[in-house]
Amino acid sequence: GSAEPGSVVTVFNGAAAVGSVTAGADGSWSWQYSSTERFAEGAHALTVRATDPAGNVSVMSETFTITVDTLIAQPLLDTVTDAVAGGVIGDIANNGHTNDPRPRLNGSADPGTLVIIFSDAMAVGSVMANANTGVWSWQYANDEKFADGKYVLTVQAVDKAGNTSVRSEAFTINIDTTPPPAVAGMQWDGETLNIHFDGLEYKVGDQIILSIDGDEHNHTLTDEDLNSGTISLTWSSATKGNSEAFIVKVIDVAGNISDSRTLEKNDTILRREDFETQSTQTFINNQTIKFSGFDVNVINAAGGGFFNGITGWQFPSPTMALTFMGGTKIELSLQNQDSDYISFTAGDFNNTEQFIVIFFDSLGREVDRQILTPVGGLMQEIRASVPFGMTFSKVTLELNTSGVWIDNIVMGKTEYNISEGENPDTKSSSFDAFTLKNESYSTLDSILEDITEISYDENRELTEANKPLVVSIEEVLTFNTSEFFLDSEMKPTAIIGDNVTLSETPPDDIYIEEWIQMENVTMEGINYQGLQPSKLDAELLVHQDIIVNINSH
Missing domain, CATH: 2.60.40 (Immunoglobulin-like)
Structure with missing residues (x-):
C-alpha cells in the first residue's frame, strides 16, 4: 500500500498486530509473513496503521478481507454406468467389461470444483462438481466415444483458489463392442x-x-x-x-x-399314398392290400375299408380314402426300416375318437406307441413320430370308436441340419412354381407351353429314383428359343403339391440380386404370382400349386 514517507506501517489481522514495515521515500510499502509464518486457513480481516517519525499515529485503514484456502480433497470416481442393452445394465465392476462405448462416470469432489477426467495419462473431458453437494457426472458427448480396448480412468479436481488435488483411485474398464462369432x-x-x-x-x-x-x-x-x-x-x-x-x-x-446358429428339423418324404387308384372295398380280416410304398394288412376289419368318406359323415368330403370304423385296426408294413414318422389327413375326427398308433422294428419289437386325439375341426393333419434316432418298419393304426377316414399318408425320415441363418449369399426363397417372360428371351406363350407340362402332368413323377428335381435360371432363360430346358434330353415334370428346387445360377452375363413381388397374373384360367428379378426386364410367373425353392449361391 502507501503511507507518509518514512512512517512505520503496522499490519493487523483483526485486532492483532502481525507485522510492520517502513514506507519508502515515495511512501510505498509491501509486507508478507516470513518463510516460517503464515495465515491459517480461513477468512482474515486485514487493516494497517501508520506512525510517522514525530510519533503521530494515523487512523486504521479500510478493512481488506482475504480467505486462505490451501487444501483440496481427493475426488472420488465412484461408479461407471453402462446404458447399452445386453450384458451389464447399470454399474460396471472395476476392471469389468462393457459394450457401451460412452459409459457414464459418476463421483464426488469438493463443491464447485472443476473435475478433470483422465484416460491413462490423457485428459479426455471435464465437468463442474455441484456447488452444493459436490456430485458430478460425465460421459462423452455427441459422436465422441471410447474405442474398443482397456482404459485406466482417474479424475483430478481444481478449485477456484487454484489448488489441484491428487488423482482419484483408478477405475479400469474394458470396452468391447464387437459381437462374438457364432458357435461352430x-x-x-x-x-x-x-x-x-x-x-x-x-x-x-x-x-x-x-x-x-x-x-x-x-x-x-x-x-x-x-x-x-x-x-x-x-x-x-x-x-x-x-x-x-x-x-x-x-x-x-x-x-x-x-x-444365431440353428439346428433345424427337416423331413425327407420316402413314401406317399393318396389311394386315388384304389377301388371301393370293404375290409376282411387278414387281408393284405399292396401299394407302392407299403402293404396294408387288415388285423380287424370292423366295417372299415376304402370308401369315398363315411355315409352320412362326409364333411369335408374326401376322394378315395382309407376308412376306419370303431375297432378297425390295420398294419402298414414297409419294405425297409427307414422311416421315423407318419402323417396323414384325418376327416370326421372329433369328439371322443382316438387313434392308437404302435410302431415296430423289423424284428417285431415295439419301438414306441402313441394315442392321437382330435385337436379341433372336422379335418386335421395328424403326425406321429418315433423318438429321433429310431426308425420303424411297421406301424399299426386302431380307431377306438365311431368312424374316421384318412388320406394322403406320408412316411419319411427326419434329419437335423445346421441352418445358414440370414446370410444373403446362402438363404433360400420359396415360391410356388416358375415361368419367365422377356422380349430378349423366349416368348411367354412358348414358355407357358413347357410350363403346362410341368404344372399339370399328374401321371409323371417329380423325381427319378427319389432324387430332387433341380433346374437352374440358365435353363429357364433360354435365349431366342421356345425350349424351356437347354438340354433337349432333359424333360423333368412335377406333380401339383411337389417341391422343385430352382438353382439361382444365371447365365454369365446376367446378375440377379433379389426378387421383387409383382401383381398376380391369370393365363388361360391359371393363377400365377409375378416375381421380377432385379436389374432384369423379365418376370417369373409362379404357379400356386407347386412349391419352388430359389436357392442363392
Missing part, C-alpha cells in the same frame, strides 16, 4: 445335444444361450468348457419329443450378442 456347429442324437465352438474365440464368463422351441437354457462358459470346445445338454427325444429347432447364440461378458 451342433449335433443331436436324440438324447444329447452337443454344441461345438473354438474356445480361443470366447472368454470365461461368456454365455451360451440355447432356445429349444421357445424354452431357453443358459450356460456360462468355464475354463474347462473353453479347453474342450464342446458343451453338452441332455435332451431326450423320448420325453421331450422331436424339437422343431435348436437355436444357439453367444452373449459375451460385455453384452455383445453373436449371430
Whole structure:
C-alpha cells in the first residue's frame, strides 16, 4: 500500500498486530509473513496503521478481507454406468467389461470444483462438481466415444483458489463392442445335444444361450468348457419329443450378442399314398392290400375299408380314402426300416375318437406307441413320430370308436441340419412354381407351353429314383428359343403339391440380386404370382400349386 514517507506501517489481522514495515521515500510499502509464518486457513480481516517519525499515529485503514484456502480433497470416481442393452445394465465392476462405448462416470469432489477426467495419462473431458453437494457426472458427448480396448480412468479436481488435488483411485474398464462369432456347429442324437465352438474365440464368463422351441437354457462358459470346445445338454427325444429347432447364440461378458446358429428339423418324404387308384372295398380280416410304398394288412376289419368318406359323415368330403370304423385296426408294413414318422389327413375326427398308433422294428419289437386325439375341426393333419434316432418298419393304426377316414399318408425320415441363418449369399426363397417372360428371351406363350407340362402332368413323377428335381435360371432363360430346358434330353415334370428346387445360377452375363413381388397374373384360367428379378426386364410367373425353392449361391 502507501503511507507518509518514512512512517512505520503496522499490519493487523483483526485486532492483532502481525507485522510492520517502513514506507519508502515515495511512501510505498509491501509486507508478507516470513518463510516460517503464515495465515491459517480461513477468512482474515486485514487493516494497517501508520506512525510517522514525530510519533503521530494515523487512523486504521479500510478493512481488506482475504480467505486462505490451501487444501483440496481427493475426488472420488465412484461408479461407471453402462446404458447399452445386453450384458451389464447399470454399474460396471472395476476392471469389468462393457459394450457401451460412452459409459457414464459418476463421483464426488469438493463443491464447485472443476473435475478433470483422465484416460491413462490423457485428459479426455471435464465437468463442474455441484456447488452444493459436490456430485458430478460425465460421459462423452455427441459422436465422441471410447474405442474398443482397456482404459485406466482417474479424475483430478481444481478449485477456484487454484489448488489441484491428487488423482482419484483408478477405475479400469474394458470396452468391447464387437459381437462374438457364432458357435461352430451342433449335433443331436436324440438324447444329447452337443454344441461345438473354438474356445480361443470366447472368454470365461461368456454365455451360451440355447432356445429349444421357445424354452431357453443358459450356460456360462468355464475354463474347462473353453479347453474342450464342446458343451453338452441332455435332451431326450423320448420325453421331450422331436424339437422343431435348436437355436444357439453367444452373449459375451460385455453384452455383445453373436449371430444365431440353428439346428433345424427337416423331413425327407420316402413314401406317399393318396389311394386315388384304389377301388371301393370293404375290409376282411387278414387281408393284405399292396401299394407302392407299403402293404396294408387288415388285423380287424370292423366295417372299415376304402370308401369315398363315411355315409352320412362326409364333411369335408374326401376322394378315395382309407376308412376306419370303431375297432378297425390295420398294419402298414414297409419294405425297409427307414422311416421315423407318419402323417396323414384325418376327416370326421372329433369328439371322443382316438387313434392308437404302435410302431415296430423289423424284428417285431415295439419301438414306441402313441394315442392321437382330435385337436379341433372336422379335418386335421395328424403326425406321429418315433423318438429321433429310431426308425420303424411297421406301424399299426386302431380307431377306438365311431368312424374316421384318412388320406394322403406320408412316411419319411427326419434329419437335423445346421441352418445358414440370414446370410444373403446362402438363404433360400420359396415360391410356388416358375415361368419367365422377356422380349430378349423366349416368348411367354412358348414358355407357358413347357410350363403346362410341368404344372399339370399328374401321371409323371417329380423325381427319378427319389432324387430332387433341380433346374437352374440358365435353363429357364433360354435365349431366342421356345425350349424351356437347354438340354433337349432333359424333360423333368412335377406333380401339383411337389417341391422343385430352382438353382439361382444365371447365365454369365446376367446378375440377379433379389426378387421383387409383382401383381398376380391369370393365363388361360391359371393363377400365377409375378416375381421380377432385379436389374432384369423379365418376370417369373409362379404357379400356386407347386412349391419352388430359389436357392442363392
